[in-house]
Amino acid sequence: MFIRNHPEGLYFNGRIGKLVDKVDEFLKVEFNDGSNSIIVEREEWKNTTFKVDEKTKEILQEDIGSFLQYPVRLAWAVTVHKSQGLTFDKLQLDLENSFAAGQLYVALSRCRSLEGLKLLSKIRPDNIIVDKRILDYHHSINEEYNFEEDLKVAKEKYQKHLLKASFNFHKYLDYIKSWQSFVVEKQDDYAMEILTFIKGIKTVFQNTVKTGEKFQWQLESLFEENSKAIIKDRVDKAIRYFSDEINAKVLLPIESHIEEYRVKKGTRKYLNQTRTFGDECWHLMEKIYNISFQGEKVFTGIKKYKPDNSSAIKKKYEKGDTYKQTLELFEQGKTIEEIACLRFLSKGTIESHMLKHLKNGAVDINKLMPNARYQKIRKFALKNPNKSVSELVHDIDISIDYIEARWVKATLQLEKESD
Template sequence: LPFGGVQMLMIGDLQQLAPVIKKDEWNVLKQYYDTAFFFSCKALQKTTYISIELDHVYRQSDSKFIDLLNRVRGNQLDQESINLLNTRYKPNFKTDEAGYISLTTHNAKAQNINEVKLEKLKGTPYTFMAEITGNYSEYNYPTNAELVLKAGAQVMFVKNDPSPDKLYYNGKIGKIVSIEEDKVEVQCPGEDEAIVVYPLEWQNIKYTLDEDTREISEIIEGIFTQIPLKLAWSITIHKSQGLTFDKAIIDVEAAFAFGQVYVALSRCKSLEGLVLVSPVSSNGIISDNTIDKFTRKVEENQPSQEQLQDSEKLYREELLVDLFNFYNLEQALYYIIKLLKDHSSGLQKHHLSDFRDILKKINEDIAGISEKFLVELRALLINDNGTEEDAALQQRLSKASRYFAGKIDEVILKPVREISIDTDNRKVKKRINEALVRLLFEAKYKHSCLKACFNGFVLKEYLSIKAKAAIEDVTLKATAMKSGFTGTEIINKDLYDLLKAWRDAKAEKLDWSVYMVLQLKSIHEIADTLPSSIKELQSVRGLGKKKLQFFGEELLEMVREYVNPES
């Protein structure tokens, strides 16, 4: 299957700048692909994908300016449009005017403008050196590693404010009013107070697949820490993609690539905020026949109303079938049981039986029932003309949701939250912790989705709750992360904690590994059985003759003091 059967959603604007591809790279790739654009992807060409054109404009509100931009975008400029655009040609415009940013075609030109402007400013230059750790490519630096700033410099924020205040965003323009060794104050137009800016960090993240859990995990390969600013009297059109400006000076005289003119002009909110360094002609707008051809195909193949209705029906059915499918829960539990079996020698035996009991109840009360219900549900959905209007179906969904949510709470959430697994093997402990978190997350997520249907299935409400449940910061902490067991598992929890603390201190004093002094399963058994003699201690697993000889009396003394604190 193309893309491994995964549904793909691709969003972008083909009329903006084309992919950047080096000559030597293209010499290899052109043997396999017709173009460097996404639609030449072999896997994509094997699919019957749908293309939808989004035509609502948010950045601009003036209909005349929007029409002008659309004509530039489609390379359909007539003389009237060219005349309107060139009313913004200001050959004697003073670039020192506050709030304007210059957009140029080449990086060297932008850099030169910024350096000249900075040099003209009076005052002391401050140099901020980035702190770079690990692997972080210079090509991906978000701003200069050696950032030279002065009070009065026009700057642009290059990162969103991570604080709750959200005082700035990537692309916001302002002027430096104060500089100290570790902070910069920036005043932005229309705001009363200056923004205090401190260094922030960017992470170079590598994504890997965990072979055990089959989950994607993040590895931070490098960190770039710097003041999130860059000089912004001028930036390249390429760097301006995605940004919005109230005022911009556009220099596209040396435009060399498809999409450059359109991207530059469309960064501005209004025609009035735009200043042209040189007049624009229809010959200066570069088109790409490959893009034009694909765009026409998109326009001619918009999905029909019937296709939309069929897709909506299929989507509702997929959501509902998925809602009552508990495969992920079962798999998460199977994985925990496998871990417990593989490492049973260092764990309490009852843990394996506890989770086997949970699995048995899931199979009987959840998975088994869901298989029968899914047969019934699919039959009900055959004649579905709109789930929300089908009273019989809604009643059945409500009843089923309440049943399965109750069972998840009873069979999984409540008992698993009471289980705490401890082991001296840190690697094993970490894997078990992660597996428990995964199980609890899957159960909590499914419970939230089911709860959303207690009063019936309403698509918009369900999707909202489902999305929130999926991205919710998982505050569940597998109780295995704690240092001991919960009260439901240990009869004498205080003694368990005392013995564990003694064991850890003794190991440190002797410079031994903790398990060489006393294993956790031994501590657990002593805390449960309260042995009162060496003979009774001998029956505790993990306590051989040498350990009894070294530590027997100390252990018995702690048990006696716990049992008879007054004696």
């Protein structure tokens, strides 16, 4: 009979076999169930103790001895005590002289089924020995404790724990970290402006995490008041706040971001990562909407749902959508910096959008820079029509940006075409 489990499952504690051969230090064992014979070698047993390190308070393991032994013993018979932890398909029991509490239970529970169990002696009432200390303990529990009341208190405590945990958003910062790492490792042409976008999303979630922590502390105070109506009202308002924040400052910007980058080469894998994060945020929205307290749903408002992408896939994507959004914000009086912040895009991206709108006459250059500055650059550009953007920037007697030079050249080209 094997007395331990093999790491690869060749044998297990309690398996019965037949020793048929021994070659050098190896035993050959066959089984009656028709499975293949196996080769058995000595196994190491260790005598291990544990102690606490006084300085670090860590639990340390120390091996104080070991021995090698074949993991088998003769299986003609085994005492009840030695059978603990073993399991048998067939078993003959002689329990007539059982003498210790629990001995009968241990013996009967060694067999897998009643069909494999055979009793060699009659079991008498005096063989069923119960430890008096166990009985006394159970009697004292029944007398001292009201289990129904304890269960009620435990349920309420657990429900409060779940409610607080619903406003723990820390793991989404880990998702963002993975998102950032993907972009840094890929290092494509758009890495810097993409990282600027992700940084904006991260800032939103950092604020969300802090607000969530504050609300968890508020819940602790509300629990002490023990007013279910007040708790539900505050949680309902919190759900509205967090869902609106995530939708307006995370999900909608991500949707616009995906639209902008779908037409750019080499962004497919990145967009898959972005969609994965977006899906996690939609799952968070659904989780927030479904918050319940004491078996009742809390949210009473109108849910926001993830857009159906199937129709978006069928509909041809219009490349100009992202430029239109920038133009609309600009016409509302927003500055380039404000638009970049609202759309989680880099300032350079918004400036390039403006270049497009200058070329088609949708934006007046005097709204992008002071007229005096524009006139000076314009005058220099007209005197030097063959100079490139780079030459204009380096040769003019004032400090200007490349984008300003491009804006002026685009305006001059539009005037020329109009003439």
